[in-house]
Amino acid sequence: MNRVAVTGLGCISALGMNSEALAEGLRQGRCAIGPLTTTPLERLTIRIGAEVANYDPAVHFDEKRLLLLDRFSQFALLAAREAMAMSGLNPRTDSGLRIAAILGSGVGGMNTLDESFQRIYLENAKRFQPFIIPKLMISAAISHITMEHGIKGPAFTVASACASANHAIGVAFQMVRSGMADAALTGGSESVFTPGTLKAWEAMRILAPDTCRPFSRDRKGLVLGEGAGVLILENWERAKARGAPILGEILGFGMSADAGDIVMPSLEGAVSAMRAALADCGLAPEDIEYISAHGTGTAMNDITETKAIHEVFGPHARRLAVSSTKSLHGHALGAAGAIEAIATLMAMRDGVMPPTGNFTEADPQCDLDYVPNTPRARPFGVALSNSFAFGGLNSVIALRR
Amino acid sequence: MTDIEGAVLEIIAAKSKAEPGTLSRQTELSTLTLDSLDVVEMIFQIEEKFDISIPYNANEAAGAEMAFKTAGDIIDLVGKHIAEQKGA
Numbered sequence A: 001m002n003r004v005a006v007t008g009l010g011c012i013s014a015l016g017m018n019s020e021a022l023a024e025g026l027r028q029g030r031c032a033i034g035p036l037t038t039t040p041l042e043r044l045t046i047r048i049g050a051e052v053a054n055y056d057p058a059v060h061f062d063e064k065r066l067l068l069l070d071r072f073s074q075f076a077l078l079a080a081r082e083a084m085a086m087s088g089l090n091p092r093t094d095s096g097l098r099i100a101a102i103l104g105s106g107v108g109g110m111n112t113l114d115e116s117f118q119r120i121y122l123e124n125a126k127r128f129q130p131f132i133i134p135k136l137m138i139s140a141a142i143s144h145i146t147m148e149h150g151i152k153g154p155a156f157t158v159a160s161a162c163a164s165a166n167h168a169i170g171v172a173f174q175m176v177r178s179g180m181a182d183a184a185l186t187g188g189s190e191s192v193f194t195p196g197t198l199k200a201w202e203a204m205r206i207l208a209p210d211t212c213r214p215f216s217r218d219r220k221g222l223v224l225g226e227g228a229g230v231l232i233l234e235n236w237e238r239a240k241a242r243g244a245p246i247l248g249e250i251l252g253f254g255m256s257a258d259a260g261d262i263v264m265p266s267l268e269g270a271v272s273a274m275r276a277a278l279a280d281c282g283l284a285p286e287d288i289e290y291i292s293a294h295g296t297g298t299a300m301n302d303i304t305e306t307k308a309i310h311e312v313f314g315p316h317a318r319r320l321a322v323s324s325t326k327s328l329h330g331h332a333l334g335a336a337g338a339i340e341a342i343a344t345l346m347a348m349r350d351g352v353m354p355p356t357g358n359f360t361e362a363d364p365q366c367d368l369d370y371v372p373n374t375p376r377a378r379p380f381g382v383a384l385s386n387s388f389a390f391g392g393l394n395s396v397i398a399l400r401r
Numbered sequence B: 001m002t003d004i005e006g007a008v009l010e011i012i013a014a015k016s017k018a019e020p021g022t023l024s025r026q027t028e029l030s031t032l033t034l035d036s037l038d039v040v041e042m043i044f045q046i047e048e049k050f051d052i053s054i055p056y057n058a059n060e061a062a063g064a065e066m067a068f069k070t071a072g073d074i075i076d077l078v079g080k081h082i083a084e085q086k087g088a
Helices: A019-029 A071-087 A110-121 A130-136 A140-149 A163-176 A196-205 A235-243 A266-283 A297-318 A333-350 B003-016 B037-052 B058-063 B069-087
Strands: A005-010 A099-104 A155-158 A185-190 A228-235 A247-258 A290-292 A321-323 A382-389 A394-401
Touching: A005 A019, A005 A071, A005 A163, A005 A235, A005 A333, A019 A333, A071 A110, A071 A140, A071 A185, A071 A228, A099 A140, A099 A163, A099 A333, A110 A130, A110 A196, A110 A394, A130 A140, A140 A155, A140 A185, A155 A163, A163 A185, A163 A228, A163 A247, A163 A333, A163 A382, A163 A394, A196 B069, A228 A235, A228 A333, A247 A266, A247 A333, A266 A297, A266 A394, A290 A333, A297 A382, A297 B058, A333 A382, A333 A394, B003 B037, B003 B069, B037 B058, B037 B069
Parallel strands: A099 A155, A099 A185, A290 A321, A290 A382
Antiparallel strands: A005 A228, A005 A247, A185 A228, A247 A394, A382 A394
């Protein structure tokens, strides 16, 4: 079994257009949740989100290419560009490199789907622009990434709602660890700010009208975000031998399914996934210094996750720090696991634990150290990143500085 | 029994699979078989039936402050929103 290094990072989020912007936002504890600007609001009750603001596709892609690229594919490509450039890998010239590409996304080309439905059902369009199908398919983003970078190894997209990117990273990690691949481009991408999607989210009654306050007593639910996170994973020895930047290490990966409710999380499932991650890398609960929580800010997740952490970590639960960066960059759904893994790696690099933003007063049932509001300058080296998705699909990765 | 009362009780009865005539304002929701998904769906059906918007947030309800205890609680809330939104 090989050790797995992280040799490249790329990120598009509400906090900015690259991974350094994310890191800076975290160090400042800046909340990027604001009024929605990229979608018509007339029929919506919800007014806020964590959008990738001031984004002009024409700056990054030519017109012809944009015909093929849904917004979620655009974000994925941009994040992949940053990550690949950082890693210095070049699949086209390195003929010996066996590199995989595994991305996560919850729903893929939703903007394209929404526009297409409007055209055909509302406007009675007689015909479609030719490439709607390859534009909206959930695998579109990773296909385009393999094309742009000349990646010819195993490539596909993983879907598990809010855990998609976390699962994708886990799968990619296993490929490199087992030696099936020398390296893997992985992460997630999501962009769903369309009126139809937002209306559907409103109907679930779990969107917060004010902001995202994970673990606070007066939290009112989640705030949607968008973006993409890409990590380059590489065989440790190979990375060292070529002098690659070592940005961290993926230590282990744990998964479970709740087999419970389609939306309500289960304690058992969360406990099982965290324990599986620890067992996978042979770590004891006491080795974990920080947890990047799933922490959506819903009533149920935050309580269940807190209880699960107590159960897995025992007395150590009160010594470690837990924060939810969703309070700062929103819930990026299928991209969340990747943005949060990158956030955790950069926080370990910078020696600053990200805060749980917008924190007012602790919910009596949420009694851990959530690093409320203020980023904490404290070096740390071993962390878990949790994703507990709708449908009870859980994924936890263990990371080291 | 008013129209609003009758319609709301009918929706609750259908969702909880209770016999329609057996529910009243006093019926305690905890005695019916309803989970949180059922509650959200009932709110949707009530909104559709009366063409009103009920600002129900599942997170606040879970905090037990806006929780409905009896069928009467729901009926009163619906009546209030109809009055506000329909000027009835």
